[in-house]
Amino acid sequence: MLKVVHLNTYDGNGGAGRGCMRLNRALLSQNIDSKIVVHYKFGKNPLIRTFNSNLIQKSYTAATIILERLLAKRYLKPLQRTPFSFAWFGHSVIHHPDVKNADIIHLHWINHGFLDPKHIAEIAKLNKPVVWTFHDSNAFTGGCHVRYTCDHYKRQCGNCPLLIHASDNDISHQIWKQKHKAYEVLDFAIAAPSSWMQASVKMSSLMQGRNVHQIPNTLETDIFKPADKKQAKEKTGLPTDKFIFLSGFMPSRKDLHKGTQYLLESMELLKQRLGAAADNIELVVFGNRGIEGVPDFPFKTSFLGTINNDEQLAQYYAAADAFLIPSLEDNLPYTVMESLACGTPVIAFTTGGIPDMVQHEYNGYLATYRSAESFADGMEWVIKHPDSAQVQQQARQTVIDTFSEEIVAKKHITLYESLLNNKGAGGADV
Missing domain, CATH: 3.40.50.2000 (Glycogen Phosphorylase B;)
Structure with a gap:
């Protein structure tokens, strides 16, 4: 049986968390051994695991999430509302048993002190196929999650309009370089939920040469259904x-x-x-x-x-x-x-x-x-x-x-199998 582990910062908090949980349910319905492991667990679902096995680890994780937000105020312009993530904290995931036992590692939203560039690159040590669903733009920018009209991601970021002190070598460019170094180490297939995201990724300077597969999110059509x-x-x-x-x-x-x-x-x-x-x-x-x-x-x-x-x-x-x-x-x-x-x-x-x-x-x-x-x-x-x-x-x-569960699950399974069968870098198009 195909074993897939999904890594996300939170358990169902936000669109990416919900997307991760819904995909997990869809894959389970197709007899895939699918599991979720999160950085910080809010809920009590026993089927969702976490990298924090005790209260001390959970408290440290919460502290880094809060600290990143506080430190960010030193760099971001006042009243700046565009989400921006820095790469100051990270967590190793390669020793968790569900990650070690998986055939496929599927990354989702991994910010807020979870997977920084160093720990993204570390996943390459496991020599397993990796899929990364881009729920927003952060993976291919120098820090922002929402780009609006900014096109700096097409180059190497820098001169970021969100930063107090913007320059060619500002922190957005430094984060870009850290990500570039990590992505040279770790090969991964990209799943873009929308055609807009797929096109954006292809224009990104960080993602040049990578295959991008448009595979949408899914939802529970047996719950979200019409009524009189x-x-x-x-x-x-x-x-x-x-x-x-x-x-x-x-x-x-x-x-x-x-x-x-x-x-x-x-x-x-x-x-x-x-x-x-x-x-x-x-x-x-x-x-x-x-x-x-x-x-x-x-x-x-x-x-x-x-x-x-x-x-x-x-x-x-x-x-x-x-x-x-x-x-x-x-x-x-x-x-x-x-x-x-x-x-x-x-x-x-x-x-x-x-x-x-x-x-x-x-x-x-x-x-x-x-x-x-x-x-x-x-x-x-x-x-x-x-x-x-x-x-x-x-x-x-x-x-x-x-967008039904069966259709979206089968598209993911096709991508997983293509990666396992070594049908080319980044998997065959789906």
Whole structure:
């Protein structure tokens, strides 16, 4: 039986953690011996292992995570909100029994003091095939996780716009050199969840000559599934006579990555267009930890807070008439996939990997990038669509055809087997 070990910083915390756990479940369903080992374990799932076997080790790990964030303030510009990881701390993984016994080592999100360049290179000592899923851009940049319009990763970074003291040889360039040295030692196949990520990797100076395989993330289609809209609204306590827009956490107007300001502007435009009919619209937001600092929306808005139960979250997706995601850069965001799986169309900007999931005016609406007016057009399109049932069915079918557990698991298995059969550096294309 093929043995795969997945390495991730956290157990289910964030999109990468969820992606890792969902892939693990999908592989298990295909009779693959798949295991997860994490740097810092929050939950109590006994099937997820950790490199910290005692309280002292766990406390040290937590301290390095916190310390990295504190030290980062000395280098990053004030009020800088773009995620950036330094390479100050690391952890050896090659002596863990699950890593030693695996046929395939599959890396996921490995920041926050987990695998620094030195310990990435150390994995080469095991002489095992390695797959690395790039859940964001950090692996091929000098530190940032989100690039926006910066193209320094195409060269060797340096002169980083996020740093207080930027120069040709600033810390972003130094991190680039550390990664370059490590990648010369360790050969690995790259899995890019979206076509946007695949194209970005191919343009990266750190990844020249490597094969990049586009293999999407997956999710539990037996949990995230459609339900009768009226019944779902009644079950979740939402008004059955209102058009419900659902959206994820938006911290403030100043938040850049999630594009909150564009959602606010587009909803204000929509209210003006609808006139009296605007009273039939409500917004529901999940993922907020509190209501302090949240913006004032032009429509009646309910804040659900963090929803940790997937069945409950799926009910809200199924109850909503459309999902709004104004994100300005995302790889293959799970909120989009989850919404579509529940038969709920998505309104989003044309950015990142979102067009891999949302097909314009088929299962949702792709608005012009950074255009609040275009985003408002999308909301108006879904409100006035003459056949909402068809759009809902097409949303669900998109996920079944492309992102179901069986399909995604088999694509990974094909890549694993190609690596084990030595069909060329980085594995055969899948």
